[in-house]
Amino acid sequence: MLNASLSEISAALATKAISSAELTRLFLDRIRALNHALNAFITVDEERSLAEARAADARRAAGSAAALTGIPVAHKDIFCTRGMLTTCGSRMLANYVSPYDAHVVERFARAGAVLLGKCNMDEFAMGSSNETSHFGPARNPWDRRLVPGGSSGGSAAAVAARMTPAATGTDTGGSIRQPAALCGVSGLKPTYGLVSRYGMVAFASSLDQGGPLAKSAADLALLLEVMAGFDARDSTSVERAPEDYRRDLDRPLAGLRVGLPKEYFGDGLEPGVRRAVGEAVRELERQGAITLEVSLPNTGLAVPVYYVLAPAEASSNLSRFDGVRYGHRAAQYDDLLDMYCRTRAEGFGAEVKRRILIGTYVLSHGYYDAYYVQAQKLRRLIAQDFAAAFARCDVIAGPTSPSTAFALGAKSDDPVQMYLNDIFTIPAPLAGLPGLSIPCGFDDKGLPVGLQLMGDYFSEARLLNVAHRYQQATDWHARVPKDAPL
Amino acid sequence: MSWEIVVGIETHAQLRTRSKIFSGASTEFGAAPNTQASAVDIALPGVLPVLNRAAVELALRFGLAIGARINRRSVFARKNYFYPDLPKGYQISQYEAPIVQGGTLAIALAEGEKTIRITRAHLEEDAGKSLHEDFHGMSGIDLNRAGTPLLEIVSEPDLRGAHEAVAYARALHALVRWIGVCDGNMQEGSFRCDANVSVRRAGEPLGTRCEIKNLNSFRFIERAIEFEARRQIALLEDGGRVEQQTRLYDPERDETRAMRSKEEAQDYRYFPDPDLLPLVVSEEEIERVRAELPELPDVRRRQFIARGIPATQAAQLTSSIELATYAGLALEGASRGTAPAIANWITGPLSAKLNERGIGIERAPVSPEQLRQLVERIADGTISGKLAKEVDDAMWAGEGSADEIIERRGLRQISDSDAIEKLVDEVLAANAKLVEDYRGGKEKAFNALVGQVMKASRGKANPAQVNQLLRVRLAG
């Protein structure tokens, strides 16, 4: 069961081969066994999970089972959960219990899912290695000395280590896709506006988007059906009819035009990544896809643009953490100003503070046009690059990350080195486009490599179709990490 | 050389909505602390703003009423600063693209009408309140007001001196209530003004200005500007210079002082709020709001002026739609020349009595028609001005129309010369001492004689005729 797909679990629950309580116990035991080493979860509440599981069993017995009834799901600790800690990986919210549930949390509850716990993450989703978490880094199940990626590193590690069948994550500059790649799981960042941001602690509002992490594209499709949906409480939520994301999973790839952006296959790529991604592209070709070279000429500017826009929005979004209404407040201070400054100096970690200061700088008087407005203009050029590419192809394929998982501490002294690791995942959110990452092989060190697929707006069904067809022909996604054997 | 006082006014008018601009919490005034502060208002992690339709419509209504340009596409921005009554650490406002731009407001001055240019009016959210009573050396924060919709209306520095500034504030206050966008309740803070004050010698460029915050009465606007102008002039005349500052007016000491919290130079780091999309207003929406606009106070004021009512009094009569409606009905069909007297009666005795009893003009016991009749009976000599008060009291007591009361009480003025002559003669005969005094040069004695005649007539004798006859008799 630990290694089963969502539809297999669902079938087992339906035939009473296993109860949700038993299934939940199984995953809770797995968490107990592995979490001290992997630190993938910040909060687990066994009593609550088991109670939810028993309630799910009762509902199923009463004949009212929904899509995920009785299936345990873990949430990134950025999603607000009523009655359970929501820390966002920060000391600032180390003891914070949200008085309400996020839209995504509500939707999973309505679909019958059992809340398994809250996953570790980079503090306020700022990081690509999970090392900025106040609760210590999550570890990569393929090699515990390595990072799982970030910011949804706990979610990716938990799915990879089979501590949960599925998890939610959020992606602002690659925070779902990059850890999925580094941990060898599948992760999807939907089109901006598809998943409500209500109750998702904001990092960079114009980029943040929730999405699922799971073992396969088929699972992602089911999870996206649960997560996606209009929410009047989020002004940027898109009003669209609900979609069946599984409808095209098996569609043959014959005639599919796959764009290969030449900028994604340049010098900075690790050889193992280049080889695995190249091999994956050939698999798509074998299935009838037509590959063509496309160009996304402003790719190199995406990282600088992102590191203006995201910190700018973050600097403002994180102003509410002032020690007045919730969260950490410094124990000692001289006056109001001192209370603010100490509260925030103590409550935020180094990377968060760095980004707040950068954001404050780029928005400040006299610099706004040179930085913020310039970045917004380049953002448009980057979006236009994609529009031009999608005039010629249906999906874009390339590496998710230029490297496989790296050692803890390897990049933490140089923020820019860390930022550049996201060079291939940052462009899609800037344009608001959907993207996913699926395992496509291993490098020489035995570490998973991620294949990234990007599509036009609202083309999630197509991306999932391509990923699923690829996973039907390969078994990379089914491999179990060696540092978390079953 | 004399100083010119230059003033621009920024007004925060609370829009009359049921719920807040970005949340579904009530805007009702006076609730227990924080009971109307929703998750959005207290900025819990993860919450998001959704715009209130009514706030947009009220802003449009104001823009159309001042003949402004409505920006078909306006943008919400974040104004970033830390303050305990600002839960998000930023205020959602409009910066580069406000919903209303331009427009004018006419103010009535004794010397005539003056047109004041409006720079802009934009939507924004209000902050909460810091309560400064002592909680063991701490302040208390009430966020009930946080998120209340405001229209910030900014004038050009077209106002000269405190007097014009007050006239502007009054005209704006009248307009926003007239068109129903704001209840205008200044005690509750629904209509607050900041005044930007600078001084210069005639012909010189604008001086450095100081902003005086949160003036919540017309009197304070006047006093604060007067004090501030004196302060700046004294500084400059002593060879000093004015520093750009934000100041507070202290009504108890009648002075302004620099705000300590604003000493540190601000940098609000405005940028478009990524949680909100561009606000697009359609032509149909604009036309629908335009069609719902009532006739505006300017139009009414000019109609009143055309009937011979002085400009400042006409402005007073158009300070609310209820008052203007009453005055309009009272003036309807009034005989020529009595309009000013009707206006005087409304702004004088009627307003005084309403104030005394604390009731609004829409509930005045004397109807506009009754009031008109009363004033006309004075004008046509049926009753004396003095007896008119008695008639008015009777009307307030519900005794009927002026004519009915005059008849019933026999208050008709005596203008019959024979009758008056008789009264005069009787009084002269009975007051030999006064006659003697008058003839000895004591003018006061004359007034006493008039009084005696009036008394004898029980107030009904026509005072002009009494005067005239007395003079004739005493001269004879």
Add this chain to the structure above:
Amino acid sequence: MSLSHDQVQRLALLARIAVGPGETDAVLAQLNRVLELIEQMQKVDTRGVEPMAHALDLRQRVREDSVTERDQHALFQSVAPAVERGLYLVPKVIE
């Protein structure tokens, strides 16, 4: 473009984050590294390009003006650092 110590202190004040004298050098060095990165944007001529604030070209939706929230201050204040008589307490506010 690189920052000075004074600028870092000014940013820290604007952002209400205490940066102690001992930390300024390290913070300054890292901020300057990041600024170097974002400085790359300046090489592109973007005249005539419309700034992009949102991924999708959508309009703001509006909600109807009705009161949908009820009083939850007791729940909300259960996570507050300091509360008295329904008020959030902060160090004395001086205007």
